[in-house]
Structure formats: structure tokens, C-alpha cells
Amino acid sequence: MSHITSVFTDLVRVETRLYNAVNARLVSDQGLGLGQFEFLDIIDRVPGCRVLDIVGELAITVGAVSKAVDRLVAAGWCVRVAHPQDRRSSVLRLTPEGEQKLAASRPVVAGELTSLTAAVTPDDLMHIAATLAALRTSLEAGAHGQPG
Numbered sequence: 001m002s003h004i005t006s007v008f009t010d011l012v013r014v015e016t017r018l019y020n021a022v023n024a025r026l027v028s029d030q031g032l033g034l035g036q037f038e039f040l041d042i043i044d045r046v047p048g049c050r051v052l053d054i055v056g057e058l059a060i061t062v063g064a065v066s067k068a069v070d071r072l073v074a075a076g077w078c079v080r081v082a083h084p085q086d087r088r089s090s091v092l093r094l095t096p097e098g099e100q101k102l103a104a105s106r107p108v109v110a111g112e113l114t115s116l117t118a119a120v121t122p123d124d125l126m127h128i129a130a131t132l133a134a135l136r137t138s139l140e141a142g143a144h145g146q147p148g
Helices: 003-030 034-045 051-058 062-075 096-116 122-141
Strands: 078-082 090-094
Touching: 003 034, 003 096, 034 051, 034 062, 034 078, 034 090, 034 096, 051 062, 051 090, 062 078, 090 096
Parallel strands: none
Antiparallel strands: 078 090
16 A cells, blocks of 8 residues: 555545544534534635535535435524525524534533544644645545535
8 A cells, every 4th residue: 555545544544534433422512413514614604605615615515405404404503595686596584493503512522632632742733733634635625525
């Protein structure tokens, strides 16, 4: 296996294990999955958030995002409201329940990630973060890995 292939394999395996562990903790403590948390977080962070904003950030299909948003709406955590300038589009907003769920979930996610990454020094973690941010920026600038 080439060096770059083993780096890729490690990256994917670390991501999978972190995601699964944080997801399990979040489901146990807050009754929502990490994917739902990510959606709520994006809706909260992006002013005038639309489905396409989530698609762009997560690099998944419009259909997958729409279905996930439908589930968040059904759970009472967000609503779709008509876009003020484009009635064909919707803006996503958190409900008070969604805001509460997100606020209660953030420390669970941060705490679990802190615990899971404790074996790595803070300096090494910062180096990893900077490297991943640079790689992500490069991939996003080239529109690599976007759904077809």
C-alpha cells in the first residue's frame, strides 16, 4: 500500500470511529444523531439557510438533505419559511425546541470529542486541524467530491 493510500485509510477510519462514538453518545444523552446535530448547527450558523447551503457544506445530494430536513421539521426542531426574495425557495429556521436541543447537544459533542482525542497532544491536534483545513479548502475550491 502506498504512503498516500495508508494516510487516506487512516483518515477515513479515524473519522468513522469518531463519528460513531460521538453519535452513540449524542443519541444516548440527547435523543438525536450526529447527522441531525450537524444540520441543526448549520441552520443555526448560516443566515438565511437554505437546503442548498447544507448541500454545499456537507457535499451530499439535495434529495438527502431535503429528506433529513423533513425529519427535523417533523421532530419540531426546525421550520421552512418562504424566502423573502424568492418565493420558490425556503429558508430554514430553528424552532425554540430546536435551539434548545442544539444548545444541550453542543457540550455533549465537544466533551466526547475532547475525551476521544485526549491521546493526542493539543499541539499535534492543532497541527492536524490546520492540515485538514488546508486540504478541505483546496478540495472545496476545486469543487472536488460534490454529488453529481
